[in-house]
Amino acid sequence: MTPHDPVLARLQDGLAERKLALPRCTDCATLIWYPRARCPHCMSESLAWEELSGTGTVYSYTVNRRGQGEYAGHDPFVIAYVELAEGPRVLSHVDIPTPTALRVGTLVRLSQGLSEDGHVRLTFAPEENS
Numbered sequence: 736m737t738p739h740d741p742v743l744a745r746l747q748d749g750l751a752e753r754k755l756a757l758p759r760c761t762d763c764a765t766l767i768w769y770p771r772a773r774c775p776h777c778m779s780e781s782l783a784w785e786e787l788s789g790t791g792t793v794y795s796y797t798v799n800r801r802g803q804g805e806y807a808g809h810d811p812f813v814i815a816y817v818e819l820a821e822g823p824r825v826l827s828h829v830d831i832p833t834p835t836a837l838r839v840g841t842l843v844r845l846s847q848g849l850s851e852d853g854h855v856r857l858t859f860a861p862e863e864n865s
């Protein structure tokens with residue numbers, strides 16, 4: 736897939752290497768998720784990309800037990816809001832063998848950033864010993 740949006744392309748390029756980078760506004764310091772060409776807080780176009788740690792904690796989650804479409808046969812799977820260590824909360828998947836073992840606050844690390852067809856699909860996995 737060839738993205739038309741250069742901002743999205745920048746995000747995807749990083750995720751292809753399992754690196755999560757987001758733009759930060761150089762005028763008001765807002766870290767911007769979902770990436771876009773202007774700061775949603777102050778409308779500045781002065782942005783600088785910043786590589787993040789790729790870590791966070793589970794803020795909230797649900798277990799989907801009936802996958803449909805591309806998720807058929809992959810159930811149960813976890814859909815979660817992960818609060819990145821740097822602040823933004825991102826809608827994600829959490830790859831965990833036993834979804835019922837997941838807890839709010841579980842430490843997670845980015846394990847995959849793109850789907851097989853190149854779309855942004857953040858997937859995290861629990862950190863060891865969390």
Ligand SMILES: [Zn+2]
Pocket residue numbers: 760761762763764765774775776777778779
């Ligand atoms: Zn700003």
